[in-house]
Structure formats: C-alpha cells, structure tokens
Amino acid sequence: MAKIVxxxxxxxxxxxxxxxxxAPDEVKAVVTDTFEAVKQQMYAARPDVLIVFANxxxxxxxxxSYPDFLIGTAREHRGPHSWFKPWIGCRDYVAKxxxxxxxxxxxxxxxxxxRMTAKAENLNFDDNISVPVVMTDxxxxxxGLVPVLQNCTVPPYPDQYHCYAVGKALGDxxxxxxxxxxxxxxxxxxGLSHEPGGARYYKIDQEFDRAFLQLTTQGDHDTLLKExxxxxxxxxxxxxxxxxxxxxxxMGAIGECTGEDFxxxxxxxxxxxxxxxxxxxxxxxxxxx
Amino acid sequence: MGWEKFDxxxxxxxxxxxxxWDEQLRELFKQNERAVLDQYDLLPEERAAIEAxxxxxxxxxxxxxxxxxxxxxxxxGNEAGKSAVEAANNLVxxxxxxxxxxxxx
Numbered sequence: 001m002a003k004i005v006x007x008x009x010x011x012x013x014x015x016x017x018x019x020x021x022x023a024p025d026e027v028k029a030v031v032t033d034t035f036e037a038v039k040q041q042m043y044a045a046r047p048d049v050l051i052v053f054a055n056x057x058x059x060x061x062x063x064x065s066y067p068d069f070l071i072g073t074a075r076e077h078r079g080p081h082s083w084f085k086p087w088i089g090c091r092d093y094v095a096k097x098x099x100x101x102x103x104x105x106x107x108x109x110x111x112x113x114x115r116m117t118a119k120a121e122n123l124n125f126d127d128n129i130s131v132p133v134v135m136t137d138x139x140x141x142x143x144g145l146v147p148v149l150q151n152c153t154v155p156p157y158p159d160q161y162h163c164y165a166v167g168k169a170l171g172d173x174x175x176x177x178x179x180x181x182x183x184x185x186x187x188x189x190x191g192l193s194h195e196p197g198g199a200r201y202y203k204i205d206q207e208f209d210r211a212f213l214q215l216t217t218q219g220d221h222d223t224l225l226k227e228x229x230x231x232x233x234x235x236x237x238x239x240x241x242x243x244x245x246x247x248x249x250x251m252g253a254i255g256e257c258t259g260e261d262f263x264x265x266x267x268x269x270x271x272x273x274x275x276x277x278x279x280x281x282x283x284x285x286x287x288x289x
Numbered sequence: 290m291g292w293e294k295f296d297x298x299x300x301x302x303x304x305x306x307x308x309x310w311d312e313q314l315r316e317l318f319k320q321n322e323r324a325v326l327d328q329y330d331l332l333p334e335e336r337a338a339i340e341a342x343x344x345x346x347x348x349x350x351x352x353x354x355x356x357x358x359x360x361x362x363x364x365x366g367n368e369a370g371k372s373a374v375e376a377a378n379n380l381v382x383x384x385x386x387x388x389x390x391x392x393x394x
Contacts, residue, residue, distance in 0.1 A: 086368045
C-alpha cells in the first residue's frame with residue numbers, strides 16, 4: 001500500500017515569477033511564504049513521485065477534441081514551452097519523470113471508470129507546471145514528476161463533483177495499485193480568481209478567494225462541493241478561476257483534512273488572486289465521502 | 290460575458306493555437322499578417338474582426354476568451370510587464386467598447 005505523504009494546492013500565475021521583483025513587499029511575502037512552506041514540507045515528506053494536476057491552458061489539444069485529463073508519461077519533462085518563455089520569464093528546466101507511475105495511473109484510472117488520456121511526448125507546459133517546478137526546484141531533485149493536465153476551461157469541463165470523484169479514484173489507485181513502499185506527493189496547481197483574456201482582466205474577486213481558502217483549510221468538503229460551483233467560479237472570473245478545480249482531485253484523494261494557508265494577495269498587477277494551502281494529512285477523515 | 294458565445298468550430302481558435310505551436314508561423318504573422326490569415330478558412334466577418342482588432346466581435350463569433358487573450362499578445366507583444374501589458378490594455382479596451390490601439394501589427 002503506497003502512501004500519500006504530501007498534498008497541497010498552489011497558485012501558478014506567471015506574474016509571481018516574471019513580475020515578482022515589482023511587487024510590494026507584503027505581496028512578495030505571500031508568494032515567498034507559500035512556496036517556501038511548500039518546498040520545505042514537500043522535501044521533508046520525502047516523496048518518490050509527485051503527481052501534479054494543473055489546468056491545461058489550451059496548449060496541447062484542439063478545442064474541438066479536448067481531453068479532460070491528459071497524463072504526461074515521458075521520462076523527463078522539459079519546459080516552459082517556447083511560446084510561453086517571454087511571458088513567464090523563468091529558467092528552462094528538465095524535471096525527472098516517472099513513466100511507470102504515469103502509465104499505472106492511466107491504467108488504474110481507466111479501470112476505475114475515469115476517462116483519462118496519456119501522451120509519451122513532452123507536453124507543452126506553460127505556467128501550469130512551470131511555476132510549481134521552478135518555485136520548488138523540483139528539477140534539482142530526484143522526485144519523479146507525473147503531470148496531469150486538466151480541462152478547467154473548455155466547455156463542458158468536469159465540474160467539482162466529477163473532479164472530486166476523480167480524486168477518490170486517485171486515492172484508491174495510490175493505496176492499491178502502486179508499490180507498497182512508494183511515497184507519493186500530490187499538488188493541485190491553479191487559481192485563485194482571475195479572468196485571462198476577459199473584459200475583467202484586472203479584476204480579482206478577493207471575497208471569493210478568501211472564502212475558497214477558508215473552506216479548503218477547514219476541510220469541509222460537503223460545503224465546498226455545494227458552494228463552490230463552476231458558475232460561482234465564473235462569476236469570480238470567467239475562464240480562469242475554474243482552474244481551482246485542479247485542487248479537487250487532490251482533496252478527493254486525501255479526504256477531509258484541515259490545512260494551512262500562508263496569506264493571500266489580491267494585488268491587481270498579478271492579475272490573479274494568490275494563495276496556497278498545505279493539508280495536514282494526519283487529520284484525514286478519508287472514508288467519509 | 291459567458292460561455293454561451295463560445296464556438297469550438299471557429300477557425301480563429303485553430304489560428305491562435307497554431308501561432309502558439311509554430312514559431313515560423315509566429316514570425317510570418319509579425320512580418321506579413323495577411324499571408325497568415327490567407328491560410329485559414331475564416332468567415333469574412335471573422336477576418337474583418339481580426340484586422341480591425343475588434344475582440345468584442347471575435348468573442349461574439351465564438352473565440353475562446355483565453356485564446357482571444359493570446360491573440361492580443363501575438364498582435365501587441367508577449368513580454369512580461371512590458372508589451373504584454375499593452376496587449377492586455379488594448380484587449381480590455383476593445384472588449385469594453387473603447388477604441389483599441391491598432392497602430393502596431
């Protein structure tokens with residue numbers, strides 16, 4: 001029985017890398033405190049493999065044939081994609097992959113009735129994977145990355161209930177399909193509120209973001225699933241906010257856990273609400289849902 | 290603005306994705322936008338909207354907003370904190386009914 005040893009939800013707005021130096025100190029502190037905590041606690045947990053669910057920003061598939069969950073099974077993962085480099089302004093990286101776990105995940109989810117798609121080629125990564133990789137120096141580690149690019153933005157995309165059910169299957173897969181001594185980390189990458197390409201490009205819904213962080217740190221999944229609907233996410237920023245749905249597979253996998261956030265920023269120049277959560281796995285009420 | 294206008298059939302969605310994926314096409318778009326647009330089976334009003342930088346019209350025709358935002362970067366620039374800001378400002382101006390800056394192509 002493999003074990004989930006670390007679980008977090010993180011933001012991935014490119015500006016927290018490319019525009020970090022221009023941010024006020026209190027905003028910088030939110031970014032630094034969040035990712036330093038993720039980095040410190042993730043490495044302390046000694047995962048062998050890190051499965052990252054993250055919104056695919058239409059970088060890998062046509063909108064008319066768009067997979068809901070695309071697993072990268074490559075031996076190594078290179079990024080960021082060339083088009084995105086000036087936008088994010090981060091270093092090039094090569095993160096170690098884990099094809100065995102990636103393929104087992106594809107197989108395991110298929111057997112559990114969850115339709116996923118897999119590709120052995122290097123996926124096109126933008127901020128979705130690049131920000132968590134460079135902010136945690138994952139590419140400097142021996143941890144194997146398994147990216148799962150999620151459809152959070154091409155209608156009809158999987159809603160909160162489906163994403164949570166994917167998470168329950170993910171937890172079952174980790175516990176029953178992976179080698180007994182394997183240590184697994186999970187990260188959901190995305191959010192918080194933003195509207196990329198929309199008329200409210202600079203609008204951030206701080207009230208929504210704070211409510212979301214509160215519900216995720218409280219570990220009240222019934223309320224979270226009931227209240228944080230895709231419609232409410234779109235009201236808080238269409239086409240962007242719903243990428244917090246990438247946190248739901250993680251929460252579904254670990255069950256109800258309390259967690260800790262590391263502050264919140266709604267600085268407009270980041271064009272995205274910024275906040276992250278690390279869940280305390282010792283508080284899990286795994287089988288309630 | 291909601292998802293009711295989004296049309297996955299709209300060819301502009303393919304154009305923007307191709308620009309993301311093909312560096313040579315990106316370069317050609319900068320040098321000779323008309324030559325790139327000629328390669329796509331765009332609706333007359335769709336092409337006119339791209340040429341007029343009328344993002345409101347493009348959104349009404351069905352472009353995905355995220356790809357609309359990226360089209361603005363192909364037109365005005367993609368550099369963090371610099372040309373990308375101009376792209377965002379011009380995009381928002383178009384979507385909110387102001388006149389976008391169409392001087393740069």
